[in-house]
Amino acid sequence: KRKMILDLDTGVDDALAIAYALADPEVDLIGIVSSYGNNLLDVCAENSLKLLELLGHTDIPVFKGLPHSCTTDHFDVMQVSKDIHGNNGIGEVQLPAPSRSIEEESGVDFYIDAAHKYGKDLIIIPTGPMTNLAAALKKAPEIAHLIGNVTFMGGALTVEGNVTPVAEANINQDPKAANKVLTSDLPLTMVGLDVTLRTLLTKKETQQWRDLGTKAGKAYADITDFYIDAYYNLDIDKNGCAIHDPLAVGVGIDPSFVTTLSLFVKCVYEEGPYYARIIGDNSKLNDPNPNVKVAINVDKERYLKVFMDHLTNLFKE
Ligand code: BDR
Numbered sequence: 379k380r381k382m383i384l385d386l387d388t389g390v391d392d393a394l395a396i397a398y399a400l401a402d403p404e405v406d407l408i409g410i411v412s413s414y415g416n417n418l419l420d421v422c423a424e425n426s427l428k429l430l431e432l433l434g435h436t437d438i439p440v441f442k443g444l445p446h447s448c449t450t451d452h453f454d455v456m457q458v459s460k461d462i463h464g465n466n467g468i469g470e471v472q473l474p475a476p477s478r479s480i481e482e483e484s485g486v487d488f489y490i491d492a493a494h495k496y497g498k499d500l501i502i503i504p505t506g507p508m509t510n511l512a513a514a515l516k517k518a519p520e521i522a523h524l525i526g527n528v529t530f531m532g533g534a535l536t537v538e539g540n541v542t543p544v545a546e547a548n549i550n551q552d553p554k555a556a557n558k559v560l561t562s563d564l565p566l567t568m569v570g571l572d573v574t575l576r577t578l579l580t581k582k583e584t585q586q587w588r589d590l591g592t593k594a595g596k597a598y599a600d601i602t603d604f605y606i607d608a609y610y611n612l613d614i615d616k617n618g619c620a621i622h623d624p625l626a627v628g629v630g631i632d633p634s635f636v637t638t639l640s641l642f643v644k645c646v647y648e649e650g651p652y653y654a655r656i657i658g659d660n661s662k663l664n665d666p667n668p669n670v671k672v673a674i675n676v677d678k679e680r681y682l683k684v685f686m687d688h689l690t691n692l693f694k695e
């Protein structure tokens with residue numbers, strides 16, 4: 379089995395990413411690195427611990443990441459995150475306090491150790507800002523050549539951003555870190571709004587989880603319904619919520635869910651109208667070995683079927 383690390387700013391769709399990774403028989407989730415974004419770092423880390431406990435997986439370690447961007451020197455939870463993910467990041471659903479704490483080892487060191495230990499068998503899925511991964515690359519540049527794949531949720535190449543016309547939320551938090559990762563030698567797959575806005579979940583599906591009659595099924599249905607309501611009320615999408623983060627997990631395991639375009643991309647981190655835009659790097663137009671596969675289309679029927687099968691099976695237990 380391949381090894382997977384999730385790097386999460388645990389809000390609603392990150393919660394769905396945890397469930398997908400736990401349910402997939404092809405990967406072994408070896409740890410979660412915490413980030414900030416949908417909420418403060420500590421809240422996001424605690425959400426991961428609570429969700430793992432709900433799902434019966436207190437065996438999976440949660441590591442502390444960096445509390446704010448390397449592009450700016452502070453982090454405030456944006457009102458918009460709270461409107462979409464709730465004040466606690468998980469749709470105002472109250473889960474019991476976790477019975478354990480996060481690890482002593484930092485997420486950055488965990489990345490470096492895992493890269494050396496598992497090499498090409500390691501898949502990393504960042505679904506928040508890429509601050510931790512950029513810090514690991516800075517501390518141990520050799521990991522770029524060791525790791526099997528990094529499939530991140532972030533950016534928008536063929537569609538508009540969700541923060542500004544050119545910026546997606548995860549990348550907008552730390553465009554400098556994104557650029558460090560994008561211009562490294564890591565094998566990368568970008569799962570951006572180009573594809574995630576097409577995979578929508580509705581209350582018809584969450585009701586199936588509730589109908590299972592289990593604690594996990596009910597909690598996940600309530601958490602996700604908050605997010606579906608937010609999408610409706612804020613007029614983001616009236617047809618359901620985008621399941622951004624679990625799509626990155628799915629693609630990390632099975633890249634055939636998406637069609638990709640191989641490109642050299644960079645991220646703009648200078649202040650101005652293009653701040654946090656991911657765009658092709660003109661200086662590398664004739665370079666024959668692009669390092670980023672950008673997902674531009676998705677087999678959403680097949681993906682949603684696997685997503686529902688996975689989560690339903692997990693919540694049944
Ligand atoms: C991304 O931003 C966060 O709010 C979500 O969890 C997702 O990772 C979507 O732009």
Ligand code: CA
Binds near residue numbers: 387
């Ligand atoms: Ca996220």
